[in-house]
Amino acid sequence: MTAPRLDVDALLADPAIRIVVCCGAGGVGKTTTAAALGLRAAEVHGRRTVVLTIDPARRLAQSMGLNELDNTPRQVKGIAEGGGGELHAMMLDMKRTFDEVVEQHTTPKRAAEIFANPFYQAMSSTFAGTQEYMAMEKLGQLRAGGQWDLIVVDTPPSRSALDFLDAPARLSRFLDGRMLRMLLAPARTGGRSVFSLVTASFGLFSKTVQKVLGAQLLTDLSGFVAALDSMFGGFRQRADQTYRILQDPQTAFLLVAAPERDAIREAAYFAERLVAERMPLAGLVLNRMHSTEAAGLTPEESEAAADRLEAEGDQQITADVLRIHAGLLRQAQRETAVAAGFIESFPAVPTVPIAAQPADVHDVDGLRTIGSLLA
Amino acid sequence: MGDEQRDWPERLHVVTGKGGTGKSTVAAALALGLAAGGRRTLLVEVEGRQGIAQLFGLEPLPYAERRVAVTSGGGEVRALAVDPEEALLEYLAMFYKLGAAGRALRKVGAIDFATTIAPGLRDVLLTGKVKEATTRTADGRRAYDAVVLDAPPTGRVGRFLNVTEETARLVKVGPIKTQSEGVAKLLRSPMTAVHVVTLLEEMPVQETLDAIAELTALKIPVGRIVVNGARPPLLAGGRVTKAEIKRGLTAAGLPAGPATVTQLAGEAQAHLTRRELEESLRMELAEVGRPTIELPLLPDGVDRTTLDQLAGLLMRGRS
Numbered sequence: 001m002t003a004p005r006l007d008v009d010a011l012l013a014d015p016a017i018r019i020v021v022c023c024g025a026g027g028v029g030k031t032t033t034a035a036a037l038g039l040r041a042a043e044v045h046g047r048r049t050v051v052l053t054i055d056p057a058r059r060l061a062q063s064m065g066l067n068e069l070d071n072t073p074r075q076v077k078g079i080a081e082g083g084g085g086e087l088h089a090m091m092l093d094m095k096r097t098f099d100e101v102v103e104q105h106t107t108p109k110r111a112a113e114i115f116a117n118p119f120y121q122a123m124s125s126t127f128a129g130t131q132e133y134m135a136m137e138k139l140g141q142l143r144a145g146g147q148w149d150l151i152v153v154d155t156p157p158s159r160s161a162l163d164f165l166d167a168p169a170r171l172s173r174f175l176d177g178r179m180l181r182m183l184l185a186p187a188r189t190g191g192r193s194v195f196s197l198v199t200a201s202f203g204l205f206s207k208t209v210q211k212v213l214g215a216q217l218l219t220d221l222s223g224f225v226a227a228l229d230s231m232f233g234g235f236r237q238r239a240d241q242t243y244r245i246l247q248d249p250q251t252a253f254l255l256v257a258a259p260e261r262d263a264i265r266e267a268a269y270f271a272e273r274l275v276a277e278r279m280p281l282a283g284l285v286l287n288r289m290h291s292t293e294a295a296g297l298t299p300e301e302s303e304a305a306a307d308r309l310e311a312e313g314d315q316q317i318t319a320d321v322l323r324i325h326a327g328l329l330r331q332a333q334r335e336t337a338v339a340a341g342f343i344e345s346f347p348a349v350p351t352v353p354i355a356a357q358p359a360d361v362h363d364v365d366g367l368r369t370i371g372s373l374l375a
Numbered sequence: 376m377g378d379e380q381r382d383w384p385e386r387l388h389v390v391t392g393k394g395g396t397g398k399s400t401v402a403a404a405l406a407l408g409l410a411a412g413g414r415r416t417l418l419v420e421v422e423g424r425q426g427i428a429q430l431f432g433l434e435p436l437p438y439a440e441r442r443v444a445v446t447s448g449g450g451e452v453r454a455l456a457v458d459p460e461e462a463l464l465e466y467l468a469m470f471y472k473l474g475a476a477g478r479a480l481r482k483v484g485a486i487d488f489a490t491t492i493a494p495g496l497r498d499v500l501l502t503g504k505v506k507e508a509t510t511r512t513a514d515g516r517r518a519y520d521a522v523v524l525d526a527p528p529t530g531r532v533g534r535f536l537n538v539t540e541e542t543a544r545l546v547k548v549g550p551i552k553t554q555s556e557g558v559a560k561l562l563r564s565p566m567t568a569v570h571v572v573t574l575l576e577e578m579p580v581q582e583t584l585d586a587i588a589e590l591t592a593l594k595i596p597v598g599r600i601v602v603n604g605a606r607p608p609l610l611a612g613g614r615v616t617k618a619e620i621k622r623g624l625t626a627a628g629l630p631a632g633p634a635t636v637t638q639l640a641g642e643a644q645a646h647l648t649r650r651e652l653e654e655s656l657r658m659e660l661a662e663v664g665r666p667t668i669e670l671p672l673l674p675d676g677v678d679r680t681t682l683d684q685l686a687g688l689l690m691r692g693r694s
Binding site: 121262305324331359 | 393394395396530541545576577579581606607609610612615619620622624626627628634635639640642643646648649652674675676
């Protein structure tokens with residue numbers, strides 16, 4: 001079974017497409033793919049493009065002129081701009097993005113209280129899901145700014161690719177949720193203890209929490225909750241807004257997967273979710289595919305010949321070359337079989353392979369090569 | 376300790392690595408190897424991925440220590456998928472005899488709240504469970520000869536293991552603080568080793584070096600570097616010419632036309648480029664001065680047979 005080929009150039013050239021989201025399991029080459037797509041959109045299709053990266057390899061980041069997290073798109077030097085395109089890149093600063101959201105939704109005094117609270121500090125830098133929420137938030141901001149023809153997003157290296165879709169909702173539900181409202185209720189009525197007016201099980205909860213965590217923590221917590229009061233609704237509203245942008249036809253999701261069982265399984269989960277959420281799945285990028293011509297030599301023939309040559313003892317180099325050839329053929333077969341698992345489940349999803357490169361990509365030339373392999 | 380396990384004297388083995396390097400496979404193989412010769416080990420996962428169940432071809436694991444494999448001499452591997460909510464309930468029940476009230480807390484979302492409000496607290500619960508299993512005794516004997524933790528990936532492992540620091544910011548007194556101090560002490564003792572799994576690729580090696588530096592700064596003992604997916608050393612001489620290939624093919628009685636020769640030469644050249652990069656990455660890893668073990672690429676995937684093979688290599692392998 002073969003899938004239709006994904007026409008990456010048509011996608012990047014289409015003025016109606018404003019956002020490309022690269023998602024997939026960790027370690028499959030999302031960041032490199034996102035950067036290569038951005039470069040091609042700028043150089044070949046003349047689009048003013050920004051790439052939002054989350055956690056790029058150091059050398060790749062440096063080659064794009066990114067030396068620190070600073071939340072500001074930087075123009076990438078040394079690219080062909082004849083077609084009127086530009087490439088800008090930025091690395092997400094999760095904490096600063098969170099701070100900006102807080103600042104936008106509350107008074108400076110409240111914001112200062114929130115920033116000083118240890119719960120906020122723990123949460124804004126380490127909460128599972130904060131990175132995904134802030135990536136989404138940043139995407140929303142870049143889109144709202146309206147100055148980009150195309151925004152290419154690299155998603156965070158999550159435990160699961162689905163976290164990119166789920167974590168923002170989870171975090172905003174939590175921040176705006178029932179639990180915080182219940183905790184907050186007594187503070188609103190001016191009660192002395194944050195927990196004094198809540199239900200019986202809450203009484204038990206607060207007693208237990210007092211015992212386990214100590215009173216200081218409760219004070220910090222109630223301070224955090226009270227300070228967040230001014231922001232109720234804000235988090236969820238923003239997360240919902242960005243979520244709707246993702247469902248819009250201006251967005252294209254590209255799944256990135258390496259031809260390995262786990263990565264393909266993850267891609268299939270994600271594809272199912274996108275279909276269920278009516279999010280626009282443009283296609284699958286099969287990264288690091290090995291392909292080779294049989295050159296008239298099957299793996300079995302090659303290995304048998306290598307054995308013979310080794311037994312004779314004077315053609316070690318050719319024996320090794322034959323083993324390399326056999327290994328490549330087998331690897332290509334295996335990868336095709338693994339990828340077929342996805343294609344069988346989603347026969348209509350277009351795919352495009354990227355041939356495995358002998359060395360890692362860490363400069364603009366390398367990205368250009370990947371871009372042309374994609375096209 | 377059995378003779379087979381003499382290279383792995385620690386009792387708590389924490390296995391980390393960049394996503395995609397096969398750290399779960401290595402953790403499972405290590406648990407099998409350490410269980411050989413009638414010993415008992417516990418393999419723990421904390422990220423809710425049910426990776427252990429997949430590796431051993433089982434249904435998803437509950438929050439309970441279950442036997443997943445038997446080994447030579449009556450040894451066994453048990454597995455546990457730690458769930459932070461369950462761990463908190465268990466913890467509360469242990470210290471405060473909550474019982475049904477605990478379930479009521481869950482109903483109103485309090486447990487979810489407590490385990491999500493502060494990631495540090497969540498990690499204390501997870502590592503606290505690991506510590507409990509590592510130090511548990513029954514009838515005056517240790518419950519497990521070794522515990523293997525399939526830990527979060529390199530990017531998050533320092534924070535995950537550095538529990539005191541994270542919780543100290545939030546919790547100044549009380550049993551959680553005591554617990555996190557206990558965990559911190561175990562993790563910094565010679566009973567623990569953190570092993571880092573990598574591939575000979577740039578990003579995983581970089582993350583391995585970063586993680587080792589981070590763990591060293593945290594005074595958490597680093598064990599071995601496990602290089603996974605190593606390929607056999609073909610073309611050790613490092614040079615190959617078309618003329619040689621043509622000669623060899625002819626000698627083997629194979630077609631030796633220019634198309635075939637050019638194709639094979641191209642493949643050989645790509646292999647050499649890759650090998651050169653791998654060699655320089657090997658040297659970068661060697662500079663850290665940690666013992667390193669190489670495990671072969673398993674082209675046909677992982678099952679119990681290949682896990683046993685890796686377990687054997689881990690126990691014997693030294694380099």
